[in-house]
Amino acid sequence: MPVLTVVQAINKALSEEMSKDESIVLLGEDIGVNGGVFRATEGLYQTFGSNRVIDTPLTESGIIGIAMGMSLYGLKPVAEIQFLDFIYPAFDLIVNELAKFRYRTGGHYTAHMVIRAPCGGGIKGGMYHSQSSETYFIHTAGLKVVMPSSSYDAKGLLIAAIRDDDPVIFLEPKRLYRSIKGEVPEGDYAVQLGRASVLTEGEDVSLFTYGAMVHVALEAAKKAGEKGISVEVVDLRTLSPLDFDAMVTSVKKTGRVVIVHEAPRTLGLGAEISAIISEKAFLHLEAPIARVTGYDTPYHYSLEEVYLPNVEKVLKTVEKTASF
Amino acid sequence: MPVLTVVQAINKALSEEMSKDESIVLLGEDIGVNGGVFRATEGLYQTFGSNRVIDTPLTESGIIGIAMGMSLYGLKPVAEIQFLDFIYPAFDLIVNELAKFRYRTGGHYTAHMVIRAPCGGGIKGGMYHSQSSETYFIHTAGLKVVMPSSSYDAKGLLIAAIRDDDPVIFLEPKRLYRSIKGEVPEGDYAVQLGRASVLTEGEDVSLFTYGAMVHVALEAAKKAGEKGISVEVVDLRTLSPLDFDAMVTSVKKTGRVVIVHEAPRTLGLGAEISAIISEKAFLHLEAPIARVTGYDTPYHYSLEEVYLPNVEKVLKTVEKTASF
Amino acid sequence: MSSGVLQVVNQEGKFDPKLDPDLPQSELHKLYRTMIYTRVFDNRMIALQRQGRMSFYAPCVGEEAAHVGSAYALKPEDWLFPQYREQGAMILRGIPLEQLVSSLFGNRNDVCKGRNFANAWGDRSLNIVNSSAPVGTQIPLAVGAAMAAKYKGDKIVTLAYFGDGSTSSGYFHVGLTFASVFKAPTIFFCKNNQYAVSVPTQRQLGSENIAVKAAGYGMEGVQVDGNDILAVYRVTKDAVERARNGEGPTLIEAITYRIGPHSTSDDPSRYRSQEEVESWKRKDPIKRLRLYLENRGLWGEKEEADLWKEAEDMVSEAVRKAEAAPLPTVESMFEDVYKEMSTALKEQLQDALTFHEWG
């Protein structure tokens, strides 16, 4: 099986799906002639032409509004937002139109489309090229939210997102684009939306995470294992709708939970996970649910190593939780 | 002391502060000649003139962008968004500029301003005139978020918000505008931001809530009291930054928590409260933390009574939590 | 009307034969009939609201020619993106009166399952995309649909309605920008009814009018007397033809006036004079078409009386049926958030059903 980086896997998903389905078109800034600032759409303009790989004017509300109008008409657009940090000019369209269209039209009109956006930190991009703002989308009923952590999932989840009948916000941890490689099958496969994945089985602590933090979590789990703590790392993969069952099953086994994400702490996804577990597995809990998260400050440029959860922080928190 | 409705109290706060401080100007749609669609700015145009009560073009990004530019120059604008549901065209400016200005300029430039917006349901306004989207703002570091539940607090908190050096999102539960009356002192007083208020002392269950739901909670607490359950109702008032201490103190006493808000459940403020209490008072908890919230659907027009938390729902949940 | 504003029929019903589109009698009757139905519908909905039988309504009295005339220039396969004040266009294209009322009541017969507040009509089978409340969002959506049609090779156009206030929205700019860059077959139809709630048009623009904004996009821009249905039809038809021939978008400014309140919650006496309203009442678009028809010998007292009676009866019938329909089911509240109901929503539905039984 070919070994691809995450960004190559994304490129593959786009190009294979576009070959199969003429109703898929791409829109975004610099995605055509230039192949995308992260090269996610490299070569697609050459293969599929300017009618299907559309370099747009510089306006995110335009990109999303136009893509959505196209989807109402029956196309399946995949819009790229150059950095998740720049999605907010389209926030009204996403919250008030995209998320509510199926609902408010009684299921008659639907927006079958995907918004792809590089997210998260770790590339020294400062507060406008590092945001993890998934909360805004997870809180919005009507949207699905997905974030892969590996090349395999990147391709499989993107294919699933493109085929999904609901609007999907597809968040790509940009620091994994080139730093993570993995085997990726040629051709058709989809990773089902809404399903978490247990990456390491464990008995002592459940570690729930997603995106780039999966790799931090795995490293911390390994180190914890060396110290005799057995950690179950669960990659959520789909952030909305959440896979409750996977989480509750794991907690019933371990009784202890650490949640890791790089998004700010207050009302980051960790809050919801903590609340759900309290509701659904209260009597199984043997320690407080701990969160290791980004801080409630704008993302810091020169101190990003301080800002981000790292292996040490996760490890210490796992130890503390295990020994509570 | 005069008895005022909530909307009259807001009007008073605006007019008294404007009389004292020339740097306060108001901006919004229909706030001048028309006195505001909810009449919150009634009479102010006549008193302070068109330079201080500015009827704007129909663009929320314009209103917030202009108000913010004014605040950088040293004015203290109070911008009205006609319904919170229409704030999103300004979301980019709020998240990427307003919330981050002090931070990114090293404290040199600050945005001393307030955004007022009627929020919430109960007036048969459907999905675009009933939203409770406080999560988007609470999750955003750099913003303060306030929601009063009485006439007294409405005036006192708005005065505090107008005087505060940080940008404040001031959310006004529109269904209370005329349905709630109360004594409001003439003249100067402020209700400190960041402080919750214990409305009824209780021993068995802590009930955390805010805004219009306070009145539902009080009613449910009364009925619970009749059944022998003593409920402590805490009105959070400031949603960001949260008053941890008040909550933890209450939980240490009762060991049982019910959270009520009309915002959608997933990543509504209840999630954060639940997570914080798990973290800070785990060993005091005697029952799962329960949430009574709006559902994860767009706000429903004709079934709003089903959508919203009501006294019965809260009461049943309190009973269940008390008897766990 | 000032120069540069196309007019075919003047206030007295005199018309310029060179400009008259010369529609057949049956078609003229259809237009007239639609406007009368619309007026009757509006009046009845306002009455229902005043009687407390409906929560809210936004009438279009005085603006019927602007939207009926423009919608009439479209083919059924063309797509319409309404704002909310185009009742006549809904009726012309064929949304049944009972459906319009059911939507306002939010009852179980409503095709949108009672979920929408006021004037949010649409119908997929008629290529009318339901309007929503946020001002301006329909503009880029209409452009996107037009670009999709062009991509698929469908020879259709899209038309977006919006008001003078909506031109201040960022969506106006991004919609016109995309349309001009991609030569999208879209008609941007602005109903300049002089107010956005209480705010007069001069507060929305520094330019002398709205049509002139087209130049900033290298686009055709025209002004038309919005109370003259034949003039409206003419300019829209020209724009539609250009768009269908691949010559790109047009911005149309139809000059009209909102005779009624912004909505049943609005008190227009706070921001405009009765004289102003009266002066515009004299320009009533319905009267205008009637005078034209009479001048051409195509209409009389008897037809007039019969038509009003018929419209009143049809609207009464629609109201009667709609008012009898029950509320939507609790289950339906949780449908259509996603195509398949999520686990969380299934749980929440159970919760709602439990509590609904107590209620």
Added chain:
Amino acid sequence: MSSGVLQVVNQEGKFDPKLDPDLPQSELHKLYRTMIYTRVFDNRMIALQRQGRMSFYAPCVGEEAAHVGSAYALKPEDWLFPQYREQGAMILRGIPLEQLVSSLFGNRNDVCKGRNFANAWGDRSLNIVNSSAPVGTQIPLAVGAAMAAKYKGDKIVTLAYFGDGSTSSGYFHVGLTFASVFKAPTIFFCKNNQYAVSVPTQRQLGSENIAVKAAGYGMEGVQVDGNDILAVYRVTKDAVERARNGEGPTLIEAITYRIGPHSTSDDPSRYRSQEEVESWKRKDPIKRLRLYLENRGLWGEKEEADLWKEAEDMVSEAVRKAEAAPLPTVESMFEDVYKEMSTALKEQLQDALTFHEWG
């Protein structure tokens, strides 16, 4: 240059005496000097990035005349809202070179405490509002500041810089709408450098140019040769005077070219030809002013060599000092989120300090 585009000095340094603003020698030298410093600064920052000593940089090579000439038309009390590619305006107004570099390094000496990524300069004491990354947001902010100044009776103007790409943003529209409705003393200065990253200007607009968009706002719109610093100064000065006299805003389109990459992460060979770049290099704004100075006998070889040497030395010194400064403190990461640190942030600071010790 095409007709309608103001030019004072042509590519060969020939100038039209009737249009020449006739600045004193010392002022001309100041402008020239600022452009040379800017060029040297740019080249050095690119070199630092290539050497891995800096993470990212966006140069302004080729565009110096457009922003230096326009900033020069302002008084110190006027407010500047930069985009990010106006290094020369920062230098002209007096931000110390060392501060510019410290900001790029994000070190402890940076007045913004090392929090910003690339080119986010500003200085409150110089009335320069720090730029941020999101495209276009500075436009309404500049209008708001101008309206506030007008309200306070301060006779100042505000100037917002933005690029051709930024004209597609909704902020462009709402900013110009407010400015025209309220006659705000704002100059909208568009540096049309032909590209927004890889996207050429024609992809941003259906209109033939950017200046024509002013008409849609009833606003003055002018085009100027952006590589001719005297022409830029002239049109900006006129606009500033009009604004200061209460005659409202102006949209200026300065036609120029980005000779370098969009940023150090960009590879322009993917989207434009070397010939195109070469043809614009021949229009170098620095060479243009030098030829003008030489033609007027105000500059020679010796001065030229000395100036380059001086600029190189000053930039070296600034880099040396900035590179020696330590990172900001962990504490400082939690400051300025709010005026007072919240309880949650205090707890988080403790957390960070704990973990930072282990690291």
